[in-house]
Amino acid sequence: MYLVLVLFWSHGVSSVTHSLQYAYTGALGIAEFPEFIATGVVDDFPIMHYDSERRRTEPRQEWMERNLETGYWESETATSQNQEELVKRDVKIAMERYNHSDGAHTVQLMYGCELDDDGSTRGFMQYGYDGEDHIVLDLETMTWTTVQPQAAITKQEWDSDRARNAYLSDYFTQECIEWLKQFVGFGRSSLERKIPPEVSVFQKDSQVTCHVTGFFPRGILVSWERDGEEVYEGVRQGEILPNEDGTFQMRSTLEVSPEELQGHLYTCRVMHSSQDEWLIRPWEPNQGTPGPGGTLPPPSRRIAPPTGPPLGIIIGCVVAVMLLAAGVTVWKKSRTGYGKTNTSDTDSENSSNPAMKA
Structure with missing residues (x-):
């Protein structure tokens, strides 16, 4: 059709x-x-x-x-x-x-x-x-x-x-x-309600995926860092999709070899209008993949964003x-x-x- x-x-x-x-x-x-x-x-x-x-x-x-x-x-x-x-x-x-x-x-x-x-x-x-x-x-x-x-x-x-x-x-x-x-x-x-996202990172083969879910409104910024430096190459951003409860989810996937993954610290960074801080979730070995319903552990830590434009301008x-x-x-x-x-x-x-x- x-x-x-x-x-x-x-x-x-x-x-x-x-x-x-x-x-x-x-x-x-x-x-x-x-x-x-x-x-x-x-x-x-x-x-x-x-x-x-x-x-x-x-x-x-x-x-x-x-x-x-x-x-x-x-x-x-x-x-x-x-x-x-x-x-x-x-x-x-x-x-x-x-x-x-x-x-x-x-x-x-x-x-x-x-x-x-x-x-x-x-x-x-x-x-x-x-x-x-x-x-x-x-x-x-x-x-x-x-x-x-x-x-x-x-x-x-x-x-x-x-x-x-x-x-x-x-x-x-x-x-x-x-x-x-x-x-x-x-x-x-x-x-005008604001619901912060839950962020988790998991690995499958040569891909590391950052799963962001449960956020509202839908505007969100997701990026990757390697040893504190932002990574652009090999990143594939998924579409923002609706959840059944009216919130949204998305995935960002990074192509990285097992050798690179073991030798460096990779982190997923998320910014959303519901918060004043970056949500930081590092990849850790044996984190696995999402279970039924896509549930994953909560984000590990938060850090304040750098000074500069307001959060809304950063996100778009x-x-x-x-x-x-x-x-x-x-x-x-x-x-x-x-x-x-x-x-x-x-x-x-x-x-x-x-x-x-x-």
Whole structure:
């Protein structure tokens, strides 16, 4: 089966405190997969979901359902139903532009906004086709940037639609930010909790693995040292994956020969926003591998980080929320989709409608 993974990435450093992101995916020719899916996410938390089979927008967090009345969800449902028709049409148009007559194909739209702790904001909006960037909105100039030559016709049409672009500018600079602030207020206790990681190191053959688990939020820095000097060569960082309890885990693996391992001190170093110190876990012989459930001994010691930038700036805020699973193709939000904006008060019936049309 052809599978599609849509990943949201929040670029920059951890001064990004909160983000609101939406994804629309239209699919054609993929068995047992909805022709249209719409999903909304605040930070690492899915907040709403719509698909062409159920045809209604539903909350994905208790604090969203509790704080928003029925009228909000009815409005979101109407918006998603309208976008369903547009995105289905977009799939067929894109297939014509790319000279594809049949097969499995997808059109994906991502848009949203981010709020930094200094009050500055960013917005983004971009389309993809079959897992590759297609066209991206530049919020600095309010013009569209083509990533593929097949998007040239679309760019010409959308650049000339000044009314639509003016509305999009207002949405990303005002409305989206106000909804983000409101949603954060609803779920603050969940969104801003901090849980420190547990760190363990084990060896298998010529690999030493640092297993970091149970942390929240998901932004984390994991590195290796050999005799006190940072190691880059032979390091393979795994993806940050969710645990069943809502926390996260990841693995970092170092390729090292048994001779090197016996002759030097290798340590795994972990920095997370839940703490003011590095977590240090040295490799020790006969530590073994994780048992059932991935449980391992707690970290051996902690040391204070060096002076310099704040912890948040060191770590960065890498947000990768998996929304759709049926695939081998991964589409990530590109940096070119951002533009600095200012915020002001606004009001609207729903949060996910920046008046998009294909």
